[in-house]
Amino acid sequence: MEFGTSITPANGGDPVGLARRSEELGFDLVTFQDHPYQPRFHDTWTLLAWVAGQTERVRLAGNVLNLPLRDPALLARSAASLDLLSGGRLELALGAGGFWDAIEAMGGPRREPRAAVEATDEAIDIIRGLHHAGDPTPFRSEGTHYRVPNAQRGPLPAHHIPIWLGALGPRMLRLIGRKADGWLPSLGRVGVDGLRAGNKLIDEAAVAAGRDPADIRRLVNVTPDVPLEVLQTLEADTLILYTDDVSEMERFAREVMPVLRATNRRPTRPSWARAKRRPGIDYDGVPRSADAVEPGDIDFPRLKSTYLRGGNPGIILRPRTTAEVVEALAFARRHRTVPLGIRSGGHGVSGRSTNDGGIVLSVARLNHIEVVGDRRVRVGPGARWSDIARTLAPHGWALTSGDYGGVGVGGLTTAGGVGWFARKHGLTLDHLRSAEVVLASGQVVRVDAAHDAELFWAIRGAGANFGIVTDFEFDVDEVGDVGFGQLAVDASDPAGLLERFGAAVEAAPRELTASLIMGPPRRGAYASILAVVDSDDPETIVSLLEPLAEIAPLVDQRVVLTPYAGLMATDGNSHHDGQGEPAGRSGLIEHLTPAFTADAEELLRSGAVHFFQLRSVGGAVADVDPMATAYANRSANFSVTALGLSQRRVDAAWDRLHHHFQGTYLNFDTDRRPERLHDAWPPEHLTRLRDLKRRYDPDGVFRDNFYLGDDR
Amino acid sequence: MTDYGHDLQFGVFVTPAAQPAHHAVDLAVTADRAGLDLVTFQDHPYQPHFHDTWTLLSYAASRTSRVHVSGNVLNLPLRQPAVLARAAASLDLLSGGRFELGIGAGGFWDAIAAMGGRRLSPGQSVRALEEAITIFREIWNPAERGGVRVEGEFYQVRGAKRGPAPAHDIPIWLGAYKPRMLRLIGRKADGWLPSLGYLPGGPAELAPLNAEIDEAAAGAGRSPSAIRRLLNVGGQFSAQAQGFLNGPPDQWAEDLAGLTLEHGVSTFILAGDDAATIERYAAEVAPATRELVAAAR
């Protein structure tokens, strides 16, 4: 059962404050009546959009929108927009009109009852038709009341926007049964018996139209004076409390909502959506706070996959707070037969943050970024590096992260963080001062050097095995504008090029951090070198980049002075639609010796990999005692990564290089053979981690990324 | 040489792209934080790649705190004037007086008709707009007695209640290029909002068009300075001066100050969707232009 408020949109009152209060009190829905002819009221559509900007989770609807004064085609577009802007929080409740004198005075039409039903019927088709943006053909409708000769469909809303009708007459009720997604009358108008009779009429019409009556939501406006005993008997799925009195809202939230929520568990999803559920998941037991997305939900396609990996999970849980993470994890823990993926930014390579038929626990919404002191920030796991860079820039600060701003904090920090200031300032996890972790048991701990120091050690390099980090506290560095060089160099001699690149980078001062990307050798192939110089002095920048420009004939170059935030800027909002499985391997290496570069050239020639990258580590990364964190292989100067299409082929080719490496940077390695654990961690680390794993996650709840539970 | 002496304002013209859904809002927030005066969005309700501009304006105003918002320009033919008037008053009240009404007579009649809107000839559309302006002003004026009555050729309002009064005097700016519209501005509007890119003769073309407005204003007994001159401009920052609004910020400032001093343009609305450019425009171009104009005035 769900609950809403109906707030008077009085422009002399405080409807915005009441809406916010409704949200705080845990109501699911905030609604406003709509009387565009009434000057003491706000325009309801404008108010809805305004309130969407002032709230975060509560859903919004008119109660009900005045159709005669709101053109359905325009309303369809506005609704899709507001749904997109609000993150899928708009619902449409329409009314056929009343107060015809006032409507006519505004320039609207006057409609007799039968015409009003007809117009509503047409409007539903128009709204649905325009929302059906997947259909490339134009939308056409030639009705008696509305003509839409040839409109392009779209925009696609963020979720399936239901259309509820506020109605009383039998003709309207039959229309609801035939077409609408819900009925929204006022109890004061229909009465308890009328509600029952109306529901029956709707059910009959639904069955006659071949629909499941359960797909039609029953909402009802109630005043605060209706006693709980009566509310308990109402045939309704959503109760909307009609009041502007905050104390009544509070009382309702405290006394009525918990009682009714506990007793009334009618499914909230229509039958066709429930049909897409996967076996082994207790869908009816999902905590409400998880704001779950199921395969039949409209947002599912945008959430099922990650940046690099196609997925088809059975359910996606989307908590917003640590307490909600605990609840979601408790739910997940009850499901030992299906996979569990933890997702932050969704850029996992080694981390299976999506899966097939399992649970995804996404902490993407824990994305706070807060400056809490001098060069001190706290960020949520779902924050993106681009946003962090942008927030820090005005302070003259930056936190080394990676080379792509769309990546999330959760996965990157818990494993390493090889970024543009690696040589100057170390790994991202070297900047971590404390973290809040939800453990497998559901316990929440704040760990730092003095509290649960062993855990603090473990989450810096093997975090995915030990819990869900819900907050990271970092020390950040003073960073001004930086030099950014993009060089394209001839790659006809891959081995020689790699060797000279290695020598040049090792010889360079720590201000320089560089990466090199190349593909299979072809005639005219070039390698792309990207390098950041942590200096805003053009001469220093050029002098540090020059040796790199000399390692092979230069094809192209571009050097700019830019804020770090400029390097990280991306459009992080778009959804991910990775397909298939990435096949990647990684190695950490000290020097690019002739023996290694010759083998690397072989690898490139094998055709097994299409992407080959080296990134600088070393420098400040190597200053840290290897025993200080679970991230261990600190003497390496380079992190080497390859991506291919087939794991088998990539493995076969990469295994021939294996002896050159002292370990792997696990974040880039998708190989699931157990010996990879020995690459990620040397023996002493591994023993310690396995002990800790037995202590903190004995049942192996966290197993989506370099799972430490198998003792091989 | 006409400078109408208005204070200078700087705004942006952001694409109301529906995807990524927050693209336009994020840039509005950038403009707000950067201290710009105005954020504007074009309005093409028949274009599904764009947000509904009214919804976007309301949401963007809700997410910002100082910057004013306006359509650039709103599409009248697909919006009902009496409802729009109250919506405008609402948004102005909710935002604490940050709404401005940029509106146009319509264009793209095929697309409007495809949505079920009424197809009007250019002359009709100007008359329709004039009726709508009357309706807006009447609705916003609760002091007057009796209901609003407009028996127009295109719009009929028969006794609708007046009000609410907006939080501030919402100026009505019209996008216009042709004589009939320019004369309507002179008679009735508070501002003229063309795009420099649509003036084939470049800035020089502002002079005769301004004169047309001024003449109509005088004819209606209004002072030409009652009408603000706004302008949509495009530009690019580059290290060396390469042309009009293509160079370093001080060159921009000189170009814009020239438009103020010679043609009386007082609101410069920069088209573009790049946050860094918007920030630079606010931080470097706006103050420098204000200084140049203040010095010359």
Ligand SMILES: Cc1cc2nc3c(=O)[nH]c(=O)nc-3n(C[C@H](O)[C@H](O)[C@H](O)COP(=O)(O)OP(=O)(O)OC[C@H]3O[C@@H](n4cnc5c(N)ncnc54)[C@H](O)[C@@H]3O)c2cc1C
């Ligand atoms: C385009 C691209 C560029 C990259 N560039 C770099 C780079 O320059 N430097 C670098 O170091 N890495 C880089 N990476 C690798 C990246 O750091 C990892 O893939 C990382 O896991 C992504 O983090 P995420 O939160 O986005 O991923 P998600 O897919 O959300 O998570 C991946 C895994 O991390 C674990 N995890 C996620 N959130 C949490 C949490 N809150 N608590 C505990 N464990 C968690 C889980 O095991 C999960 O399966 C890049 C990846 C991509 C796709």
